[in-house]
Amino acid sequence: MLGSVILLWIGFGLLFLLFRTRRPKNFPPGPRPVPIFGNLLQLNMANPLNDLRKLSERYGKVYSIYIGSMPAVVLNGLQAMKEALVTQSVEFAGRPEDLMVNHLSESKGIVLTNGAMWKEHRRFALTTLRNFGLGKRSMEERILGEISYIASHLENNAGKAIDSQILFHTASFNIICTVLFGTRYKHEDEFLQSTIRRITEITKILNGPWSMIYEMLPVLRHLPLPFQKAFQNVNMVRKSLADQVSQHKESWVPGEPRDLTDCYLDEMDKRGDDGSSFNEKQQIIYLLDLLFAGTDTTANTLLTAFLYLMTHPDVQERCQKEIDEVLGEKEQASYEDRHKMPYTQAMIHEAQRVADTVPLSVFHTTTKDTRLMGYHIPKGTVIIPNLSSVLSEESQWKFPKEFNPSNFLNDQGEFVKPEAFMPFSTGSRVCLGEGLARMELFLILVTLLRRFKFVWPEDGGVPDYTLIYGLTQTPKPYRLGVRLRDS
Ligand code: HEM
Numbered sequence: 001m002l003g004s005v006i007l008l009w010i011g012f013g014l015l016f017l018l019f020r021t022r023r024p025k026n027f028p029p030g031p032r033p034v035p036i037f038g039n040l041l042q043l044n045m046a047n048p049l050n051d052l053r054k055l056s057e058r059y060g061k062v063y064s065i066y067i068g069s070m071p072a073v074v075l076n077g078l079q080a081m082k083e084a085l086v087t088q089s090v091e092f093a094g095r096p097e098d099l100m101v102n103h104l105s106e107s108k109g110i111v112l113t114n115g116a117m118w119k120e121h122r123r124f125a126l127t128t129l130r131n132f133g134l135g136k137r138s139m140e141e142r143i144l145g146e147i148s149y150i151a152s153h154l155e156n157n158a159g160k161a162i163d164s165q166i167l168f169h170t171a172s173f174n175i176i177c178t179v180l181f182g183t184r185y186k187h188e189d190e191f192l193q194s195t196i197r198r199i200t201e202i203t204k205i206l207n208g209p210w211s212m213i214y215e216m217l218p219v220l221r222h223l224p225l226p227f228q229k230a231f232q233n234v235n236m237v238r239k240s241l242a243d244q245v246s247q248h249k250e251s252w253v254p255g256e257p258r259d260l261t262d263c264y265l266d267e268m269d270k271r272g273d274d275g276s277s278f279n280e281k282q283q284i285i286y287l288l289d290l291l292f293a294g295t296d297t298t299a300n301t302l303l304t305a306f307l308y309l310m311t312h313p314d315v316q317e318r319c320q321k322e323i324d325e326v327l328g329e330k331e332q333a334s335y336e337d338r339h340k341m342p343y344t345q346a347m348i349h350e351a352q353r354v355a356d357t358v359p360l361s362v363f364h365t366t367t368k369d370t371r372l373m374g375y376h377i378p379k380g381t382v383i384i385p386n387l388s389s390v391l392s393e394e395s396q397w398k399f400p401k402e403f404n405p406s407n408f409l410n411d412q413g414e415f416v417k418p419e420a421f422m423p424f425s426t427g428s429r430v431c432l433g434e435g436l437a438r439m440e441l442f443l444i445l446v447t448l449l450r451r452f453k454f455v456w457p458e459d460g461g462v463p464d465y466t467l468i469y470g471l472t473q474t475p476k477p478y479r480l481g482v483r484l485r486d487s
Contacts, residue, residue, distance in 0.1 A: 026376040038066025047469035070215035072382035076389040078420045085427030093428045094365035099213045109285035117277040128263045142178040160455035161479035168299040176294035182259035198233040205230040207470045223306040300474040304355035308403045310456045311463045319344045333446040342415035346408035352423045359388035360426045396420035455481035
Protein backbone atom coordinates (compact mmCIF):
# COMPACT_ATOMS: atom_id res chain seq x y z
CA MET A 1 0.00 0.00 0.00
CA LEU A 2 2.73 2.41 1.08
CA GLY A 3 4.66 1.38 -2.05
CA SER A 4 1.80 2.36 -4.38
CA VAL A 5 1.34 5.71 -2.61
CA ILE A 6 5.07 6.44 -3.01
CA LEU A 7 4.94 5.39 -6.66
CA LEU A 8 1.92 7.64 -7.21
CA TRP A 9 3.74 10.59 -5.66
CA ILE A 10 6.85 9.88 -7.75
CA GLY A 11 4.57 9.76 -10.81
CA PHE A 12 3.03 13.15 -9.93
CA GLY A 13 6.51 14.55 -9.23
CA LEU A 14 7.77 13.42 -12.64
CA LEU A 15 4.71 14.84 -14.40
CA PHE A 16 5.21 18.09 -12.52
CA LEU A 17 8.86 18.26 -13.58
CA LEU A 18 7.95 17.34 -17.14
CA PHE A 19 5.41 20.11 -17.52
CA ARG A 20 7.09 22.60 -15.16
CA THR A 21 7.08 26.10 -16.49
CA ARG A 22 9.64 28.71 -15.55
CA ARG A 23 9.82 32.18 -17.07
CA PRO A 24 13.18 32.97 -18.68
CA LYS A 25 15.21 35.80 -17.08
CA ASN A 26 13.77 39.30 -17.64
CA PHE A 27 10.86 37.76 -19.55
CA PRO A 28 7.60 39.81 -19.48
CA PRO A 29 5.67 39.20 -16.23
CA GLY A 30 2.38 37.37 -16.02
CA PRO A 31 0.14 35.14 -13.92
CA ARG A 32 1.65 32.04 -12.28
CA PRO A 33 1.11 28.98 -14.53
CA VAL A 34 0.13 25.52 -13.31
CA PRO A 35 1.76 22.35 -14.72
CA ILE A 36 0.21 20.92 -17.91
CA PHE A 37 -2.42 23.66 -18.32
CA GLY A 38 -0.21 26.73 -17.95
CA ASN A 39 -2.62 29.67 -17.59
CA LEU A 40 -5.40 28.23 -19.72
CA LEU A 41 -7.63 27.46 -16.73
CA GLN A 42 -7.46 31.13 -15.71
CA LEU A 43 -8.84 32.30 -19.06
CA ASN A 44 -12.40 31.97 -20.29
CA MET A 45 -11.55 30.03 -23.42
CA ALA A 46 -15.02 30.64 -24.91
CA ASN A 47 -13.94 34.29 -25.09
CA PRO A 48 -10.60 35.19 -23.47
CA LEU A 49 -10.62 38.86 -24.58
CA ASN A 50 -11.97 40.23 -21.31
CA ASP A 51 -9.50 38.20 -19.23
CA LEU A 52 -6.61 39.29 -21.47
CA ARG A 53 -7.66 42.93 -20.93
CA LYS A 54 -7.67 42.44 -17.14
CA LEU A 55 -4.20 40.87 -17.28
CA SER A 56 -2.98 43.92 -19.21
CA GLU A 57 -4.38 46.21 -16.49
CA ARG A 58 -2.41 44.20 -13.93
CA TYR A 59 0.86 43.38 -15.75
CA GLY A 60 1.17 46.12 -18.39
CA LYS A 61 0.98 46.32 -22.18
CA VAL A 62 3.46 43.46 -22.69
CA TYR A 63 2.94 40.39 -20.51
CA SER A 64 3.29 36.63 -20.79
CA ILE A 65 0.97 33.66 -20.37
CA TYR A 66 1.53 29.93 -20.72
CA ILE A 67 -0.44 27.90 -23.25
CA GLY A 68 0.15 24.52 -21.64
CA SER A 69 3.92 24.48 -21.18
CA MET A 70 4.53 26.96 -24.02
CA PRO A 71 5.27 30.57 -23.05
CA ALA A 72 3.60 33.28 -25.13
CA VAL A 73 3.93 37.05 -25.02
CA VAL A 74 0.74 39.10 -25.44
CA LEU A 75 1.06 42.54 -27.09
CA ASN A 76 -1.55 45.12 -26.10
CA GLY A 77 -2.13 48.65 -27.33
CA LEU A 78 -0.71 50.69 -30.18
CA GLN A 79 2.75 51.38 -28.78
CA ALA A 80 3.64 47.73 -28.07
CA MET A 81 2.21 46.65 -31.41
CA LYS A 82 4.28 49.22 -33.33
CA GLU A 83 7.49 48.59 -31.40
CA ALA A 84 7.23 44.88 -32.11
CA LEU A 85 5.58 44.44 -35.50
CA VAL A 86 6.80 47.61 -37.25
CA THR A 87 10.07 48.74 -35.63
CA GLN A 88 11.27 45.14 -35.33
CA SER A 89 9.35 43.73 -38.25
CA VAL A 90 11.99 41.10 -39.07
CA GLU A 91 12.46 39.92 -35.49
CA PHE A 92 8.70 39.49 -34.97
CA ALA A 93 7.80 38.06 -38.42
CA GLY A 94 7.93 34.33 -37.62
CA ARG A 95 5.03 31.88 -37.25
CA PRO A 96 4.73 29.05 -34.71
CA GLU A 97 5.60 25.64 -36.14
CA ASP A 98 4.09 23.08 -33.81
CA LEU A 99 0.47 24.06 -33.31
CA MET A 100 -2.56 22.16 -34.59
CA VAL A 101 -2.97 24.68 -37.45
CA ASN A 102 0.57 23.86 -38.62
CA HIS A 103 -0.21 20.17 -38.70
CA LEU A 104 -3.45 20.83 -40.57
CA SER A 105 -1.59 22.73 -43.30
CA GLU A 106 1.58 20.61 -43.11
CA SER A 107 3.36 23.99 -42.66
CA LYS A 108 2.78 24.81 -46.32
CA GLY A 109 0.95 27.74 -47.98
CA ILE A 110 1.56 31.34 -46.87
CA VAL A 111 -0.22 32.09 -43.62
CA LEU A 112 1.68 29.58 -41.49
CA THR A 113 5.01 29.33 -43.27
CA ASN A 114 8.42 30.78 -42.49
CA GLY A 115 11.68 31.43 -44.33
CA ALA A 116 12.06 31.19 -48.10
CA MET A 117 8.72 29.47 -48.67
CA TRP A 118 6.84 32.32 -46.97
CA LYS A 119 8.87 35.09 -48.63
CA GLU A 120 8.58 33.64 -52.15
CA HIS A 121 4.88 32.92 -51.86
CA ARG A 122 4.01 36.23 -50.20
CA ARG A 123 5.85 38.20 -52.91
CA PHE A 124 4.24 36.08 -55.62
CA ALA A 125 0.73 36.48 -54.16
CA LEU A 126 1.09 40.25 -53.74
CA THR A 127 2.37 40.70 -57.27
CA THR A 128 -0.27 38.54 -58.90
CA LEU A 129 -3.06 40.16 -56.88
CA ARG A 130 -1.73 43.65 -57.69
CA ASN A 131 -1.27 42.99 -61.40
CA PHE A 132 -4.59 41.37 -61.52
CA GLY A 133 -5.80 43.22 -64.53
CA LEU A 134 -4.76 39.81 -65.94
CA GLY A 135 -5.35 41.24 -69.37
CA LYS A 136 -9.06 40.81 -69.54
CA ARG A 137 -10.95 41.24 -66.29
CA SER A 138 -9.79 43.59 -63.55
CA MET A 139 -10.30 42.83 -59.90
CA GLU A 140 -12.91 45.58 -59.74
CA GLU A 141 -14.92 44.02 -62.55
CA ARG A 142 -14.83 40.65 -60.82
CA ILE A 143 -16.18 42.17 -57.61
CA LEU A 144 -18.86 44.16 -59.43
CA GLY A 145 -19.89 41.00 -61.25
CA GLU A 146 -20.57 39.26 -57.94
CA ILE A 147 -22.37 42.32 -56.56
CA SER A 148 -24.87 42.12 -59.41
CA TYR A 149 -25.90 38.68 -58.10
CA ILE A 150 -26.31 40.01 -54.55
CA ALA A 151 -28.34 42.95 -55.85
CA SER A 152 -30.70 40.79 -57.88
CA HIS A 153 -31.19 38.48 -54.87
CA LEU A 154 -32.08 41.52 -52.74
CA GLU A 155 -34.41 42.89 -55.43
CA ASN A 156 -36.26 39.58 -55.56
CA ASN A 157 -36.63 39.70 -51.80
CA ALA A 158 -37.50 43.39 -51.39
CA GLY A 159 -40.02 43.86 -48.59
CA LYS A 160 -38.82 40.73 -46.81
CA ALA A 161 -36.20 39.90 -44.17
CA ILE A 162 -33.51 37.54 -45.42
CA ASP A 163 -30.70 35.36 -44.02
CA SER A 164 -27.70 37.64 -43.97
CA GLN A 165 -25.11 34.94 -43.12
CA ILE A 166 -25.64 32.93 -46.29
CA LEU A 167 -25.78 36.05 -48.46
CA PHE A 168 -22.43 37.51 -47.39
CA HIS A 169 -20.55 34.23 -47.03
CA THR A 170 -21.59 33.20 -50.53
CA ALA A 171 -20.55 36.61 -51.91
CA SER A 172 -17.12 36.64 -50.21
CA PHE A 173 -16.47 33.02 -51.19
CA ASN A 174 -17.42 33.73 -54.80
CA ILE A 175 -15.25 36.84 -55.06
CA ILE A 176 -12.17 34.97 -53.88
CA CYS A 177 -13.12 32.07 -56.21
CA THR A 178 -13.30 34.35 -59.25
CA VAL A 179 -9.79 35.50 -58.38
CA LEU A 180 -8.45 31.98 -57.74
CA PHE A 181 -10.36 29.94 -60.30
CA GLY A 182 -11.96 32.52 -62.62
CA THR A 183 -15.40 31.26 -61.73
CA ARG A 184 -18.30 31.80 -59.34
CA TYR A 185 -20.66 29.18 -57.95
CA LYS A 186 -24.42 29.12 -57.58
CA HIS A 187 -25.63 29.07 -54.02
CA GLU A 188 -26.71 25.40 -54.38
CA ASP A 189 -23.37 24.31 -55.84
CA GLU A 190 -21.83 21.33 -54.04
CA PHE A 191 -18.28 22.76 -54.08
CA LEU A 192 -19.46 26.07 -52.57
CA GLN A 193 -21.74 24.47 -49.97
CA SER A 194 -19.32 21.80 -48.81
CA THR A 195 -16.27 24.08 -48.75
CA ILE A 196 -17.99 26.80 -46.70
CA ARG A 197 -19.39 24.13 -44.34
CA ARG A 198 -15.97 22.49 -43.93
CA ILE A 199 -14.17 25.80 -43.36
CA THR A 200 -16.74 26.62 -40.65
CA GLU A 201 -16.27 23.21 -39.00
CA ILE A 202 -12.46 23.48 -39.05
CA THR A 203 -12.63 26.96 -37.51
CA LYS A 204 -15.02 25.71 -34.82
CA ILE A 205 -12.67 22.88 -33.84
CA LEU A 206 -9.64 25.21 -33.84
CA ASN A 207 -11.51 27.53 -31.45
CA GLY A 208 -12.74 24.78 -29.18
CA PRO A 209 -11.37 22.78 -26.25
CA TRP A 210 -10.15 19.88 -28.42
CA SER A 211 -7.52 22.00 -30.12
CA MET A 212 -6.28 23.04 -26.62
CA ILE A 213 -6.00 19.39 -25.66
CA TYR A 214 -4.14 18.73 -28.91
CA GLU A 215 -1.64 21.51 -28.08
CA MET A 216 -1.19 20.55 -24.42
CA LEU A 217 -0.94 16.78 -24.60
CA PRO A 218 0.95 15.73 -27.75
CA VAL A 219 0.71 12.05 -26.68
CA LEU A 220 -3.00 12.15 -27.54
CA ARG A 221 -2.55 13.51 -31.05
CA HIS A 222 -2.89 10.21 -32.88
CA LEU A 223 -5.94 9.01 -30.96
CA PRO A 224 -9.36 9.05 -32.65
CA LEU A 225 -10.52 12.14 -30.70
CA PRO A 226 -12.83 14.87 -32.09
CA PHE A 227 -9.90 17.02 -33.36
CA GLN A 228 -9.40 14.38 -36.10
CA LYS A 229 -12.55 15.78 -37.72
CA ALA A 230 -10.59 18.94 -38.58
CA PHE A 231 -7.96 16.85 -40.38
CA GLN A 232 -10.67 14.98 -42.30
CA ASN A 233 -12.27 18.27 -43.34
CA VAL A 234 -8.96 19.75 -44.48
CA ASN A 235 -8.29 16.62 -46.56
CA MET A 236 -11.69 16.89 -48.22
CA VAL A 237 -11.17 20.57 -49.09
CA ARG A 238 -7.68 19.77 -50.39
CA LYS A 239 -9.14 17.10 -52.59
CA SER A 240 -11.71 19.48 -54.12
CA LEU A 241 -8.98 22.06 -54.70
CA ALA A 242 -6.79 19.45 -56.37
CA ASP A 243 -9.74 18.69 -58.69
CA GLN A 244 -10.01 22.41 -59.54
CA VAL A 245 -6.30 22.52 -60.40
CA SER A 246 -6.56 19.36 -62.58
CA GLN A 247 -9.48 20.88 -64.50
CA HIS A 248 -7.46 24.06 -65.00
CA LYS A 249 -4.52 22.15 -66.40
CA GLU A 250 -6.72 20.78 -69.18
CA SER A 251 -7.35 24.25 -70.65
CA TRP A 252 -4.30 26.15 -69.33
CA VAL A 253 -2.31 28.06 -71.97
CA PRO A 254 1.14 28.89 -70.55
CA GLY A 255 1.77 32.65 -70.42
CA GLU A 256 -1.93 33.52 -70.70
CA PRO A 257 -3.19 33.34 -67.12
CA ARG A 258 -6.93 33.62 -66.51
CA ASP A 259 -6.71 33.58 -62.72
CA LEU A 260 -4.37 32.88 -59.79
CA THR A 261 -4.39 29.12 -60.41
CA ASP A 262 -3.03 29.71 -63.91
CA CYS A 263 -0.48 32.21 -62.54
CA TYR A 264 0.80 29.50 -60.20
CA LEU A 265 1.01 26.93 -63.02
CA ASP A 266 2.97 29.50 -65.05
CA GLU A 267 5.31 30.13 -62.12
CA MET A 268 6.00 26.39 -61.67
CA ASP A 269 6.57 26.09 -65.39
CA LYS A 270 8.99 29.03 -65.37
CA ARG A 271 10.96 27.80 -62.37
CA GLY A 272 11.14 24.16 -63.42
CA ASP A 273 13.22 22.12 -61.00
CA ASP A 274 15.24 25.04 -59.61
CA GLY A 275 14.78 23.88 -56.01
CA SER A 276 12.32 26.67 -55.24
CA SER A 277 9.28 26.12 -53.05
CA PHE A 278 6.75 26.21 -55.91
CA ASN A 279 5.31 22.75 -56.38
CA GLU A 280 1.97 20.97 -56.76
CA LYS A 281 1.46 20.12 -53.09
CA GLN A 282 2.32 23.65 -52.04
CA GLN A 283 -0.09 25.05 -54.65
CA ILE A 284 -3.07 23.33 -53.02
CA ILE A 285 -2.34 24.73 -49.55
CA TYR A 286 -1.59 28.15 -51.06
CA LEU A 287 -5.09 28.14 -52.64
CA LEU A 288 -6.60 26.80 -49.42
CA ASP A 289 -4.96 29.62 -47.43
CA LEU A 290 -6.34 32.32 -49.69
CA LEU A 291 -9.80 30.76 -49.71
CA PHE A 292 -9.76 30.35 -45.93
CA ALA A 293 -8.32 33.81 -45.19
CA GLY A 294 -10.57 35.59 -47.68
CA THR A 295 -14.03 34.18 -46.91
CA ASP A 296 -15.00 34.46 -43.22
CA THR A 297 -13.06 37.69 -42.65
CA THR A 298 -14.83 39.75 -45.31
CA ALA A 299 -18.23 38.12 -44.72
CA ASN A 300 -18.14 38.77 -40.96
CA THR A 301 -17.08 42.39 -41.47
CA LEU A 302 -20.02 42.90 -43.85
CA LEU A 303 -22.37 41.29 -41.32
CA THR A 304 -21.29 43.79 -38.67
CA ALA A 305 -21.54 46.73 -41.07
CA PHE A 306 -25.13 45.89 -42.05
CA LEU A 307 -26.14 45.23 -38.44
CA TYR A 308 -25.05 48.76 -37.48
CA LEU A 309 -26.47 50.37 -40.63
CA MET A 310 -29.90 48.87 -39.95
CA THR A 311 -29.90 49.96 -36.34
CA HIS A 312 -28.40 53.44 -36.99
CA PRO A 313 -30.70 54.81 -39.72
CA ASP A 314 -29.19 58.31 -39.35
CA VAL A 315 -25.75 56.95 -40.38
CA GLN A 316 -27.30 54.96 -43.25
CA GLU A 317 -29.18 57.99 -44.59
CA ARG A 318 -26.11 60.24 -44.39
CA CYS A 319 -24.11 57.69 -46.41
CA GLN A 320 -26.91 57.41 -48.98
CA LYS A 321 -27.08 61.20 -49.36
CA GLU A 322 -23.33 61.37 -49.96
CA ILE A 323 -23.37 58.44 -52.38
CA ASP A 324 -26.26 59.98 -54.38
CA GLU A 325 -24.48 63.33 -54.58
CA VAL A 326 -21.18 61.86 -55.73
CA LEU A 327 -22.59 59.37 -58.23
CA GLY A 328 -25.25 61.69 -59.69
CA GLU A 329 -26.55 60.04 -62.85
CA LYS A 330 -23.78 57.43 -62.83
CA GLU A 331 -25.25 53.94 -62.50
CA GLN A 332 -22.33 52.23 -60.80
CA ALA A 333 -19.75 53.36 -58.23
CA SER A 334 -16.07 52.75 -58.93
CA TYR A 335 -13.38 52.23 -56.30
CA GLU A 336 -11.89 55.62 -57.24
CA ASP A 337 -15.06 57.30 -55.96
CA ARG A 338 -14.02 56.59 -52.38
CA HIS A 339 -11.86 59.74 -52.33
CA LYS A 340 -15.01 61.84 -52.79
CA MET A 341 -16.98 60.06 -50.05
CA PRO A 342 -15.38 60.92 -46.69
CA TYR A 343 -18.41 60.07 -44.57
CA THR A 344 -19.04 56.70 -46.26
CA GLN A 345 -15.32 55.88 -45.94
CA ALA A 346 -15.51 56.79 -42.25
CA MET A 347 -18.56 54.54 -41.80
CA ILE A 348 -16.81 51.56 -43.46
CA HIS A 349 -13.69 51.99 -41.32
CA GLU A 350 -15.78 52.37 -38.19
CA ALA A 351 -17.66 49.17 -39.08
CA GLN A 352 -14.27 47.42 -39.39
CA ARG A 353 -13.16 48.84 -36.04
CA VAL A 354 -16.22 47.58 -34.15
CA ALA A 355 -16.30 44.32 -36.15
CA ASP A 356 -12.91 43.49 -34.58
CA THR A 357 -12.84 40.61 -37.06
CA VAL A 358 -9.53 38.90 -36.21
CA PRO A 359 -9.15 39.86 -32.52
CA LEU A 360 -5.91 38.06 -31.74
CA SER A 361 -4.51 38.25 -35.27
CA VAL A 362 -2.58 35.16 -36.35
CA PHE A 363 0.08 34.21 -33.79
CA HIS A 364 3.65 35.28 -34.60
CA THR A 365 7.00 34.07 -33.23
CA THR A 366 10.31 35.84 -32.78
CA THR A 367 12.94 34.90 -35.37
CA LYS A 368 15.89 35.80 -33.08
CA ASP A 369 16.60 36.82 -29.48
CA THR A 370 15.36 40.37 -29.03
CA ARG A 371 14.15 43.04 -26.58
CA LEU A 372 10.78 44.68 -26.30
CA MET A 373 9.90 47.55 -23.95
CA GLY A 374 12.79 46.57 -21.69
CA TYR A 375 12.03 42.83 -21.64
CA HIS A 376 14.09 40.00 -23.10
CA ILE A 377 12.20 37.86 -25.64
CA PRO A 378 14.09 34.72 -26.72
CA LYS A 379 14.07 33.43 -30.31
CA GLY A 380 11.06 31.22 -31.05
CA THR A 381 8.74 32.82 -28.46
CA VAL A 382 5.07 32.79 -29.48
CA ILE A 383 3.69 36.33 -29.86
CA ILE A 384 -0.04 37.07 -29.58
CA PRO A 385 -0.87 40.47 -31.12
CA ASN A 386 -4.07 41.54 -29.35
CA LEU A 387 -5.45 43.69 -32.20
CA SER A 388 -8.71 44.02 -30.31
CA SER A 389 -6.90 46.00 -27.59
CA VAL A 390 -5.74 48.58 -30.17
CA LEU A 391 -9.09 48.92 -31.94
CA SER A 392 -10.74 49.85 -28.63
CA GLU A 393 -7.83 51.57 -26.87
CA GLU A 394 -9.32 54.45 -24.85
CA SER A 395 -6.45 56.86 -25.56
CA GLN A 396 -6.59 56.35 -29.35
CA TRP A 397 -10.23 56.94 -30.21
CA LYS A 398 -12.67 59.81 -29.75
CA PHE A 399 -15.51 57.34 -29.13
CA PRO A 400 -13.84 54.01 -28.28
CA LYS A 401 -16.99 52.35 -26.96
CA GLU A 402 -19.63 53.34 -29.50
CA PHE A 403 -20.28 52.94 -33.22
CA ASN A 404 -19.52 56.43 -34.47
CA PRO A 405 -18.04 57.28 -37.90
CA SER A 406 -16.67 60.50 -36.30
CA ASN A 407 -13.79 58.33 -35.10
CA PHE A 408 -12.50 58.72 -38.67
CA LEU A 409 -13.43 62.36 -39.37
CA ASN A 410 -11.56 65.54 -38.46
CA ASP A 411 -13.19 68.87 -37.53
CA GLN A 412 -13.48 69.77 -41.23
CA GLY A 413 -15.38 66.56 -41.96
CA GLU A 414 -12.43 65.08 -43.85
CA PHE A 415 -11.65 61.39 -43.65
CA VAL A 416 -8.62 60.58 -41.47
CA LYS A 417 -7.26 57.15 -40.56
CA PRO A 418 -5.76 56.99 -37.05
CA GLU A 419 -2.64 54.83 -36.63
CA ALA A 420 -4.58 52.59 -34.26
CA PHE A 421 -6.77 51.37 -37.12
CA MET A 422 -5.18 47.97 -37.63
CA PRO A 423 -7.83 45.29 -38.30
CA PHE A 424 -5.43 43.88 -40.92
CA SER A 425 -2.54 43.93 -38.39
CA THR A 426 0.67 45.74 -39.32
CA GLY A 427 4.30 45.10 -40.23
CA SER A 428 5.77 42.53 -42.55
CA ARG A 429 2.99 39.97 -41.95
CA VAL A 430 0.18 42.48 -42.52
CA CYS A 431 -2.83 40.88 -44.27
CA LEU A 432 -1.92 40.41 -47.89
CA GLY A 433 -5.56 40.51 -48.96
CA GLU A 434 -6.02 44.00 -47.48
CA GLY A 435 -6.29 45.70 -50.88
CA LEU A 436 -8.84 43.17 -52.13
CA ALA A 437 -10.84 43.26 -48.88
CA ARG A 438 -11.03 47.07 -48.84
CA MET A 439 -12.20 47.14 -52.45
CA GLU A 440 -14.85 44.50 -51.71
CA LEU A 441 -16.15 46.31 -48.65
CA PHE A 442 -16.37 49.68 -50.44
CA LEU A 443 -17.99 48.43 -53.64
CA ILE A 444 -20.48 46.13 -51.91
CA LEU A 445 -21.57 48.67 -49.32
CA VAL A 446 -21.81 51.63 -51.72
CA THR A 447 -23.62 49.69 -54.48
CA LEU A 448 -26.16 48.22 -52.08
CA LEU A 449 -26.75 51.45 -50.14
CA ARG A 450 -27.39 53.22 -53.43
CA ARG A 451 -30.23 50.86 -54.35
CA PHE A 452 -31.65 49.56 -51.09
CA LYS A 453 -32.75 50.68 -47.68
CA PHE A 454 -31.91 48.28 -44.86
CA VAL A 455 -34.29 48.08 -41.91
CA TRP A 456 -34.24 46.08 -38.72
CA PRO A 457 -37.08 43.50 -39.07
CA GLU A 458 -40.13 44.29 -36.92
CA ASP A 459 -40.04 40.80 -35.44
CA GLY A 460 -36.19 40.89 -35.06
CA GLY A 461 -36.24 41.45 -31.28
CA VAL A 462 -33.75 43.76 -29.61
CA PRO A 463 -30.55 44.12 -31.70
CA ASP A 464 -27.63 42.35 -30.01
CA TYR A 465 -24.18 43.72 -30.85
CA THR A 466 -22.26 41.06 -28.90
CA LEU A 467 -19.70 39.34 -31.11
CA ILE A 468 -19.32 35.57 -31.11
CA TYR A 469 -15.63 35.07 -30.34
CA GLY A 470 -13.42 33.01 -32.66
CA LEU A 471 -10.37 33.12 -34.91
CA THR A 472 -12.68 35.47 -36.75
CA GLN A 473 -15.50 37.12 -34.78
CA THR A 474 -19.02 37.41 -36.07
CA PRO A 475 -22.25 39.06 -34.89
CA LYS A 476 -25.05 36.81 -33.65
CA PRO A 477 -27.20 35.65 -36.62
CA TYR A 478 -29.80 38.22 -37.67
CA ARG A 479 -32.07 38.79 -40.63
CA LEU A 480 -31.59 41.67 -43.04
CA GLY A 481 -34.72 43.73 -43.77
CA VAL A 482 -34.59 44.93 -47.41
CA ARG A 483 -36.58 47.69 -49.15
CA LEU A 484 -36.08 49.20 -52.60
CA ARG A 485 -35.01 52.84 -52.14
CA ASP A 486 -37.07 54.29 -54.96
CA SER A 487 -40.31 52.53 -54.01
C1 HEM B 1 -3.30 37.65 -42.67
C2 HEM B 1 -7.17 40.30 -41.36
C3 HEM B 1 -9.15 39.59 -45.76
C4 HEM B 1 -5.36 36.83 -47.01
C5 HEM B 1 -4.20 38.41 -41.95
C6 HEM B 1 -4.00 38.83 -40.59
C7 HEM B 1 -5.06 39.59 -40.22
C8 HEM B 1 -5.95 39.64 -41.35
C9 HEM B 1 -5.30 40.25 -38.89
C10 HEM B 1 -2.79 38.45 -39.71
C11 HEM B 1 -1.64 39.38 -39.95
C12 HEM B 1 -0.48 39.11 -39.02
O1 HEM B 1 -0.16 37.94 -38.79
O2 HEM B 1 0.13 40.06 -38.51
C13 HEM B 1 -8.05 40.32 -42.44
C14 HEM B 1 -9.32 41.02 -42.45
C15 HEM B 1 -9.88 40.82 -43.69
C16 HEM B 1 -8.95 40.00 -44.45
C17 HEM B 1 -9.89 41.81 -41.28
C18 HEM B 1 -11.18 41.30 -44.26
C19 HEM B 1 -11.90 42.30 -43.79
C20 HEM B 1 -8.28 38.82 -46.49
C21 HEM B 1 -8.49 38.41 -47.87
C22 HEM B 1 -7.43 37.61 -48.21
C23 HEM B 1 -6.55 37.53 -47.05
C24 HEM B 1 -9.68 38.82 -48.75
C25 HEM B 1 -7.20 36.89 -49.53
C26 HEM B 1 -6.71 37.41 -50.55
C27 HEM B 1 -4.48 36.83 -45.93
C28 HEM B 1 -3.23 36.10 -45.93
C29 HEM B 1 -2.63 36.35 -44.68
C30 HEM B 1 -3.54 37.21 -43.95
C31 HEM B 1 -2.69 35.21 -47.04
C32 HEM B 1 -1.28 35.83 -44.18
C33 HEM B 1 -0.17 36.84 -44.47
C34 HEM B 1 1.22 36.34 -44.07
O3 HEM B 1 1.31 35.48 -43.20
O4 HEM B 1 2.19 36.85 -44.63
N1 HEM B 1 -5.41 38.92 -42.40
N2 HEM B 1 -7.87 39.71 -43.65
N3 HEM B 1 -7.10 38.28 -46.03
N4 HEM B 1 -4.63 37.49 -44.74
FE1 HEM B 1 -6.19 38.68 -44.24
